[in-house]
Amino acid sequence: MSNKDYTRREFIRKFSVTALAGLSLPVLSSCSKEEVEDFLQKHFREMTEEEKKQVIAKLEQRYFEQYGRKFQISTQEALPETLWGYGLELSRCIGCRKCVYACANENNTSRYTRQLHWIRVLRLKRGNLINLEDSEHYYAPETVPEKGFVYLPVQCQQCQNPPCVKVCPIHATWQEPDGIVAVDYNWCIGCRYCIAACPYKGRVFNWAEPNIPKDQVNPNVHYLGNRPRMKCAVEKCTFCIQRVRQGRYPACVEACPTGSRKFGNLLDPKSEIRYIIERKRVFRLREELNTESKFYYFFES
Amino acid sequence: MESLQGLSRETWHFYKKTLILVSRGSRIYYAWCFSLLAIIIVGFIFYWKQHEMGLIETNMTDQVSWGLYIANFTYLVGMAAAAVLLVIPSYIYQFKPIKEIVVLGELFAASCMVMAILFVMVDLGRLDRVWHMLPFIGSMNFPASLLAWDVLALNGYLFLNLFIPIYLLVKSYYGKKPNWKFILPFILLSIPWAVGIHTVTAFLYNGLAARPFWNASILAPRFLASAFCSGPAIIIIIFQIIRRVSAIKIEDGALFKVAELIAYAMFLNLFLLGAEIFKEYYSGTVHMASFKYLFEGLHHHNELVPWIWAAMTMNVTAFILFLVPSTRKRLSTLNLGCLLVIVGVWIEKGPGFVIPGFVPDPLGEIHEYVPNLVELMVSFGIWALGLLIFTLLMKVAIPIETGEFTHTDYERGVITKKSLDYTASLYKIKK
Numbered sequence: 064m065s066n067k068d069y070t071r072r073e074f075i076r077k078f079s080v081t082a083l084a085g086l087s088l089p090v091l092s093s094c095s096k097e098e099v100e101d102f103l104q105k106h107f108r109e110m111t112e113e114e115k116k117q118v119i120a121k122l123e124q125r126y127f128e129q130y131g132r133k134f135q136i137s138t139q140e141a142l143p144e145t146l147w148g149y150g151l152e153l154s155r156c157i158g159c160r161k162c163v164y165a166c167a168n169e170n171n172t173s174r175y176t177r178q179l180h181w182i183r184v185l186r187l188k189r190g191n192l193i194n195l196e197d198s199e200h201y202y203a204p205e206t207v208p209e210k211g212f213v214y215l216p217v218q219c220q221q222c223q224n225p226p227c228v229k230v231c232p233i234h235a236t237w238q239e240p241d242g243i244v245a246v247d248y249n250w251c252i253g254c255r256y257c258i259a260a261c262p263y264k265g266r267v268f269n270w271a272e273p274n275i276p277k278d279q280v281n282p283n284v285h286y287l288g289n290r291p292r293m294k295c296a297v298e299k300c301t302f303c304i305q306r307v308r309q310g311r312y313p314a315c316v317e318a319c320p321t322g323s324r325k326f327g328n329l330l331d332p333k334s335e336i337r338y339i340i341e342r343k344r345v346f347r348l349r350e351e352l353n354t355e356s357k358f359y360y361f362f363e364s
Numbered sequence: 365m366e367s368l369q370g371l372s373r374e375t376w377h378f379y380k381k382t383l384i385l386v387s388r389g390s391r392i393y394y395a396w397c398f399s400l401l402a403i404i405i406v407g408f409i410f411y412w413k414q415h416e417m418g419l420i421e422t423n424m425t426d427q428v429s430w431g432l433y434i435a436n437f438t439y440l441v442g443m444a445a446a447a448v449l450l451v452i453p454s455y456i457y458q459f460k461p462i463k464e465i466v467v468l469g470e471l472f473a474a475s476c477m478v479m480a481i482l483f484v485m486v487d488l489g490r491l492d493r494v495w496h497m498l499p500f501i502g503s504m505n506f507p508a509s510l511l512a513w514d515v516l517a518l519n520g521y522l523f524l525n526l527f528i529p530i531y532l533l534v535k536s537y538y539g540k541k542p543n544w545k546f547i548l549p550f551i552l553l554s555i556p557w558a559v560g561i562h563t564v565t566a567f568l569y570n571g572l573a574a575r576p577f578w579n580a581s582i583l584a585p586r587f588l589a590s591a592f593c594s595g596p597a598i599i600i601i602i603f604q605i606i607r608r609v610s611a612i613k614i615e616d617g618a619l620f621k622v623a624e625l626i627a628y629a630m631f632l633n634l635f636l637l638g639a640e641i642f643k644e645y646y647s648g649t650v651h652m653a654s655f656k657y658l659f660e661g662l663h664h665h666n667e668l669v670p671w672i673w674a675a676m677t678m679n680v681t682a683f684i685l686f687l688v689p690s691t692r693k694r695l696s697t698l699n700l701g702c703l704l705v706i707v708g709v710w711i712e713k714g715p716g717f718v719i720p721g722f723v724p725d726p727l728g729e730i731h732e733y734v735p736n737l738v739e740l741m742v743s744f745g746i747w748a749l750g751l752l753i754f755t756l757l758m759k760v761a762i763p764i765e766t767g768e769f770t771h772t773d774y775e776r777g778v779i780t781k782k783s784l785d786y787t788a789s790l791y792k793i794k795k
Contacts, residue, residue, distance in 0.1 A: 253489020
């Protein structure tokens with residue numbers, strides 16, 4: 064009896080060792096050269112120009128295969144003497160969410176299971192602006208604006224003192240010289256600490272492999288901005304880094320039918336954003352948290 | 365240098381012998397290990413699905429972006445930190461009954477640490493990029509990010525809690541006296557380190573100004589107080605199991621002493637919670653929303669309410685049981701108290717701590733979170749793995765402590781299959 068027991072144990076032991084070795088073999092051999100390259104890809108800011116070129120070429124090839132479109136992936140650096148700032152006139156916003164969808168189209172955010180948006184428009188009862196607990200995020204009336212309500216669009220406020228950058232354990236997110244808080248989607252490990260740290264809900268997560276219909280994809284992208292992302296990486300508004308570094312307005316500014324959205328260089332005394340800060344009544348969301356956001360809400364004079 | 369080499373050679377030989385030891389045991393031992401293994405495999409299958417499809421397989425969202433995994437992680441860090449409770453009195457004050465069991469306590473802490481680290485791993489979206497976190501190889505954001513601190517603190521604590529007991533056990537196995545000059549600094553270091561891991565974990569939440577529920581300076585003390593309740597409570601239970609299934613002697617006196625310490629810790633825990641509740645409710649600012657969600661429900665969302673009140677009832681009952689000497693010193697009521705503490709503290713500082721931090725979210729949205737099957741199964745898998753690791757560690761540590769498993773026996777060839785069967789039969793008789 065005990066002898067039989069012994070051999071059975073022996074068998075189980077030998078079997079499990081063989082099984083383990085057998086299981087690990089296909090995993091090792093199935094790794095192509097490309098997968099190994101992906102695995103070992105460096106942090107964007109530590110790449111040489113040559114390495115950046117290689118990565119861009121690889122990505123362009125991959126996007127072509129996936130979307131059937133020729134992508135232009137820019138790595139354009141920040142313009143000198145620039146610090147981007149944003150203005151939003153609350154007295155004009157009608158809550159139409161044109162900005163929300165213009166942003167999604169421009170920035171290649173995932174469209175379904177989970178639909179991601181970088182801009183959120185909150186509907187607040189008149190008489191209150193600060194306590195957001197009674198805000199409605201999913202209002203859906205026939206027409207806007209509705210009587211008795213005001214609208215508060217919120218997106219990444221591009222803090223000069225960003226809590227998300229401070230908490231990221233691996234420098235996957237940082238502030239560019241022009242003040243934009245960028246993410247290296249290929250470096251993010253998906254711990255979501257930045258989501259917990261952001262007081263504006265400015266960050267969203269690719270809970271699944273993101274999806275964009277082929278005919279809706281925007282092929283003009285920036286590496287740190289709107290290039291298609293991958294599952295389980297975090298993403299956020301970049302003030303349309305791919306546009307603003309080429310002298311264009313962010314998509315949301317262009318899309319707004321009421322002209323509530325303003326954009327410009329805070330370091331340029333003649334810019335529109337400086338005009339607004341100096342002459343209108345501006346405030347910043349959650350100023351008490353000392354995030355030094357560069358997103359100014361204002362009212363007509 | 366030479367002694368270090370000798371130490372590693374001794375440890376390697378010891379390691380080979382332990383492999384033989386853990387692969388043999390009674391039927392109950394096999395049944396226990398294989399059922400744990402089955403749970404681990406099921407958990408792994410569910411995890412693999414999550415790994416392939418992404419975290420969409422869980423019920424976490426952009427609103428509640430951390431869930432059951434991080435709740436378990438927080439709780440287990442506390443469990444591991446509690447080993448310090450056994451280290452302080454035994455090594456510093458030479459308190460006799462506790463000293464025998466401190467090695468087991470430290471191995472328990474190590475098992476908890478493995479589980480805590482695994483809970484963080486399964487919560488990561490990109491496990492393939494985990495090397496980005498490694499110091500020197502990746503790009504660790506140290507000292508700015510508290511998560512980077514936590515990686516160092518947790519792994520350091522895991523190392524200490526494996527190194528110290530293994531050193532002591534190896535020495536004991538070879539029948540040698542440990543070199544106290546060598547090991548004592550590590551033991552002394554492990555005491556502040558235990559406080560450190562839990563403080564760093566508390567600061568991880570504490571430092572987030574965006575989350576008023578966590579942004580309270582009372583958080584770290586509360587964490588420590590609750591850890592010193594749940595950790596020792598589970599240790600009391602484990603020690604009773606150990607003394608039942610093995611020849612190791614653990615006196616009742618040691619258990620009662622630990623229970624007394626739990627009573628003080630629970631008083632502190634309840635007091636600190638009371639202080640926080642007073643501040644929130646008396647000042648009554650908008651920051652009260654998360655507390656309201658937890659304790660009474662917010663805008664008809666009240667999923668956590670029954671849980672937290674159950675936890676409060678358990679904690680208060682256990683406090684009374686441990687405070688009154690007659691119930692503390694009776695094993696039945698002592699064990700009841702321990703169970704109440706283990707579950708009560710898990711609710712309070714697992715889900716009851718993590719989820720309200722996200723409800724309402726910074727823009728006032730209320731999104732309720734319930735873990736789904738994937739999260740439950742993966743969690744069970746990790747708990748089973750922790751238990752299995754602890755079982756195997758005990759399988760080696762206990763015979764050494766009792767002197768059944770020593771080097772000399774092997775040298776003389778006394779331990780053969782026959783003598784092993786004999787030892788096994790001894791265990792059975794004792795039961």
